[in-house]
Amino acid sequence: MEKKLKLGIPKGSLQKATIELFRRSGWKINVNGRSYFPEINDKDIDCAICRAQEMSRYVENETLDAGLTGKDWIAENSSDIHVVADLVYSKVSARPARWVLAVPYNSSIKTLEDLNGKKISTELLEFTKRYFAERKIDVNVEFSWGATEAKVVSGLADAIVEVTETESTIRAHGLKIIHELMQTNTQLIASHKAWANPEKREKIEQIAMLLKGALLGDKLVGLKMNVPEKQIKTIVALLPSLNAPTIAALYNSDWVSVETVVDTSIVRELIPDLLKNGAEGIIEYPLNKVV
Ligand SMILES: Nc1ncnc2c1ncn2[C@@H]1O[C@H](COP(=O)(O)OP(=O)(O)OP(=O)(O)O)[C@@H](O)[C@H]1O
Ligand SMILES: O=P(O)(O)OC[C@H]1O[C@H](OP(=O)(O)OP(=O)(O)O)[C@H](O)[C@@H]1O
Ligand SMILES: [Mg+2]
Incomplete structure (x- = not known):
């Protein structure tokens, strides 16, 4: 270049x-x-x-x-x-994070409208101001340099607009989410x-x-197994139909080898079903990239 x-x-x-x-x-x-x-x-x-x-x-x-x-x-x-x-x-x-509106657990604020005349603390100042202005809710949005959850606990603000991924920080401060403003990735x-x-x-x-x-x-794994020829239709029907599986003949045998790629999340349900329906020698392997 x-x-x-x-x-x-x-x-x-x-x-x-x-x-x-x-x-x-x-x-x-x-x-x-x-x-x-x-x-x-x-x-x-x-x-x-x-x-x-x-x-x-x-x-x-x-x-x-x-x-x-x-x-x-x-x-x-x-x-x-x-x-x-x-x-x-x-x-x-590998999930998106969310910007949410959170208040103390026992707060009387239940909806966005309840925030009229109230104070919100956030790092996402302009977005939050725009969000409430578009909904004609009159709030005082104050910039926070971080540790935002603490501000609502110590009474410096009535609510916060904060990013959360696992919700552990929100929970650790005894807060509850009352609204989601945006998903972000x-x-x-x-x-x-x-x-x-x-x-x-x-x-x-x-x-x-x-x-x-x-x-x-990261989301997918490879699966390979041996299947008796007479069971192949049943086994293929169990496999998700994202991609057609590869079926190869096994030398000198009435078994075939089946190879496919599936979502990691379904493997623990899928493997017992494959075994029950006659598959043997199942191997699961990670994939570096799927392009
Ligand atoms: N668990 C998370 N916590 C905070 N931000 C996250 C998380 N996961 C993804 N993000 C994203 O990371 C970016 C924030 O990173 P940034 O470096 O600006 O702040 P920070 O990590 O909070 O920095 P600092 O450690 O100084 O507070 C945002 O785009 C946000 O959506
Ligand atoms: O939902 P969770 O998985 O708990 O993650 C979200 C928390 O992580 C970030 O804090 P950070 O470490 O950036 O500290 P800060 O508040 O000082 O910016 C963010 O501001 C939340 O507080
Ligand atoms: Mg931060």
Whole structure:
């Protein structure tokens, strides 16, 4: 490539999961010491670590060509960027996170309308202001630098708008969720200029394809088994019909080998059913990528 792709890696909650996803996709990102410019084993990419909150602004103003950040912060900044791919992973899971409105368990606030004249504390200031203004609810939205759950416990605010993934922080503070404002997930974004540059776009598309492949590889497993020929119809009917399974003859035998890819979540129900219906020698194996 004539010019390297300037790629932003999010600092904070998404950093570890992002570097791990790149590793599984075939790129090693080496964060050494306090440097915000980690090494990457790709001569066409220059990496920079940048706060998730600020990423979309740096991509919009072309300081970075592309970057990974949450949909939430792109909305907060109202950034004019190109969304290349939704990559659904959070800090500890492969699920989206949610921005929710939470109040103390015994609060009299039950609906959004009950917030008229009340005070909300949040890090997602502009989005929250817009959200309530659109619904014509008159609230006082105050910026929080973090540890937001504590503010409603200590009476500094009547409610909070906060991000949650596992709900453990909300629960730990004796709060309850009364409304969900938005679901958010990580996105790969690019500046319009980088996206219009064929070389850069090709590199960004390569990154998107492999990151998506690695995420999908996490959700799926390979299954292989031997099946008596007379049972093959029953066994195939049990397999989810995402992809047609591969059926291969076994040498000198009236058994066949069946191979397929299935969702990890159904395996524990599926394997006993396959055994009951005559399958033998079932092996399950992980998949690095599914492209
Ligand atoms: N469990 C989670 N907790 C917080 N943010 C999460 C979580 N999972 C995913 N995210 C996403 O990570 C981004 C927030 O990361 P960011 O670095 O801006 O803040 P942070 O991790 O809260 O930083 P800090 O540790 O300084 O509070 C958002 O896009 C958010 O949606
Ligand atoms: O639903 P959970 O899985 O508990 O995760 C959500 C919590 O994690 C984040 O806090 P962070 O560690 O960023 O601290 P902060 O409040 O100081 O930003 C977020 O602000 C919530 O407090
Ligand atoms: Mg935080």
